[in-house]
Amino acid sequence: MPELLDLFTKDVQELENEGFLFTTLEKLLSWGRANSLWPATFGLACCAIEMMSSTDGRNDLARFGSEVFRASPRQADVMIVAGRLSKKMAPVMRRVWEQMPDPKWVISMGACASSGGMFNNYAVVQNVDSVVPVDVFVPGCPPRPEALIYAIMQLQKKVKGQAIDEGLVKLPMVEAWKR
Amino acid sequence: MGVMEIAKGMGITLSKLFQKPVTICYPEQPAQLKARFRGRHVLTRHPGTGLEKCIGCSLCAAACPAYAIYVEAAENDPKSPHSPGERYASVYEINMLRCIFCGMCEEACPTGAIVLGNEFELADYRYGDFVYGKEDMMVGTQGSKLQRREARTSGKPVVMGFEVSVREELEGVKYAPDRRVSDGESNRASNPANPESAGRKA
Numbered sequence: 001m002p003e004l005l006d007l008f009t010k011d012v013q014e015l016e017n018e019g020f021l022f023t024t025l026e027k028l029l030s031w032g033r034a035n036s037l038w039p040a041t042f043g044l045a046c047c048a049i050e051m052m053s054s055t056d057g058r059n060d061l062a063r064f065g066s067e068v069f070r071a072s073p074r075q076a077d078v079m080i081v082a083g084r085l086s087k088k089m090a091p092v093m094r095r096v097w098e099q100m101p102d103p104k105w106v107i108s109m110g111a112c113a114s115s116g117g118m119f120n121n122y123a124v125v126q127n128v129d130s131v132v133p134v135d136v137f138v139p140g141c142p143p144r145p146e147a148l149i150y151a152i153m154q155l156q157k158k159v160k161g162q163a164i165d166e167g168l169v170k171l172p173m174v175e176a177w178k179r
Numbered sequence: 180m181g182v183m184e185i186a187k188g189m190g191i192t193l194s195k196l197f198q199k200p201v202t203i204c205y206p207e208q209p210a211q212l213k214a215r216f217r218g219r220h221v222l223t224r225h226p227g228t229g230l231e232k233c234i235g236c237s238l239c240a241a242a243c244p245a246y247a248i249y250v251e252a253a254e255n256d257p258k259s260p261h262s263p264g265e266r267y268a269s270v271y272e273i274n275m276l277r278c279i280f281c282g283m284c285e286e287a288c289p290t291g292a293i294v295l296g297n298e299f300e301l302a303d304y305r306y307g308d309f310v311y312g313k314e315d316m317m318v319g320t321q322g323s324k325l326q327r328r329e330a331r332t333s334g335k336p337v338v339m340g341f342e343v344s345v346r347e348e349l350e351g352v353k354y355a356p357d358r359r360v361s362d363g364e365s366n367r368a369s370n371p372a373n374p375e376s377a378g379r380k381a
Contacts, residue, residue, distance in 0.1 A: 060202045111245065114306070115276040118245040129306060139301040139309065141279035146210045146340065151302035153206065154325065158304065164332065166308040166324060 030173060033077070033103065034159040037066040037152065040076030040100060042093065045083025047110040047142040054145035064152055073099040078155065079132070080148075084112030085125040097132045103174040105159070107151055108134040111141045133175040205340060212297050212343040217280045219298040219323065220273055222316045223291065223350045225263065231317075232292035233271060234264035239284035239293050247277035248284060264290075273316065275301055275309045285348070294348045298323060300340060318351045 043051055055061045055069065070076040073096045085093060097106065108128045111117030114137045116126035128134055135158055138151040157163045163171040203210060223232050235252030251270035261267035284293050301323045303309060308324055315324060322330070322337035330337045345352055 057201045139275040146205045147299045150300045165305045
């Protein structure tokens with residue numbers, strides 16, 4: 001009898017954690033999303049040069065299904081904020097992010113976008129996370145193209161629901177839905 | 180004008196078809212770094228005694244243009260010292276997101292304790308996880324926080340996606356997939372005191 005009860009509680013937990021009808025579909029969806037992350041172009045400074053060169057022949061971001069940089073946010077899945085964000089640009093970026101269709105992700109590339117870097121002054125937003133929800137931060141000034149590719153690999157893990165943070169807490173697949 | 184020109188153009192296209200691809204398949208193949216590439220910092224130790232080189236003077240923090248470094252010094256216990264000097268760094272933190280990897284901390288350091296290594300795979304999910312403490316940067320620690328966390332949870336070793344010939348300042352540092360290091364060099368890296376004493380004998 002207690003075994004049965006255990007089984008029952010296990011089932012209930014599984015239901016609560018994964019849902020019932022759409023578990024397999026969700027996996028398929030996240031697999032598809034993770035392998036076709038189309039970035040919106042949001043190059044703001046020198047990091048944009050490295051972002052561009054990550055799609056060139058040598059580094060070839062197309063191997064991960066995210067080579068098509070979309071000029072229209074309506075067709076993009078992930079916004080790569082590459083460079084320092086000035087306070088005047090912040091509302092524009094927020095608007096571009098809001099125009100992107102759900103589900104959407106944000107990569108904060110480089111020291112300036114992620115923390116202001118060495119530009120600790122009145123003109124620069126000190127963390128892009130205060131404007132849009134950031135999924136992956138990439139340190140570096142600027143990060144190598146390989147570092148950006150590594151970040152996109154981490155984002156793919158997050159999209160698939162395999163990401164954990166330093167406190168071993170499982171991260172949500174889409175941060176934007178939590179806000 | 181006509182068939183010949185088209186054939187000429189197509190000939191160029193065709194000849195490119197047989198070229199070796201220029202793509203470096205990064206996660207599968209290691210990225211080739213130059214030794215002077217500046218990546219994640221390493222706190223080095225004295226080769227013979229194993230004591231920390233850092234004496235907690237905070238000159239690196241003063242030199243840092245991005246104010247990314249925080250050092251807290253404490254008095255050494257003379258019986259079991261952390262460093263050869265009077266003081267040592269009890270707290271040594273670098274915010275990797277603030278850091279611009281300029282190498283000024285390395286230039287300012289009087290003991291050569293803080294050296295910029297070659298690791299660049301530092302991406303992570305949470306802002307708060309980017310403050311690297313002493314244990315994250317001390318010699319012998321392999322990989323970024325995310326890489327080590329993944330290794331811990333999956334049980335696999337940390338694999339770094341680059342190859343580099345480690346420069347001299349990075350005493351004792353050996354990056355895991357460095358297949359180009361010859362036996363003699365790897366011996367020196369694991370026990371840096373030996374070749375010096377051997378040289379003196381000779």
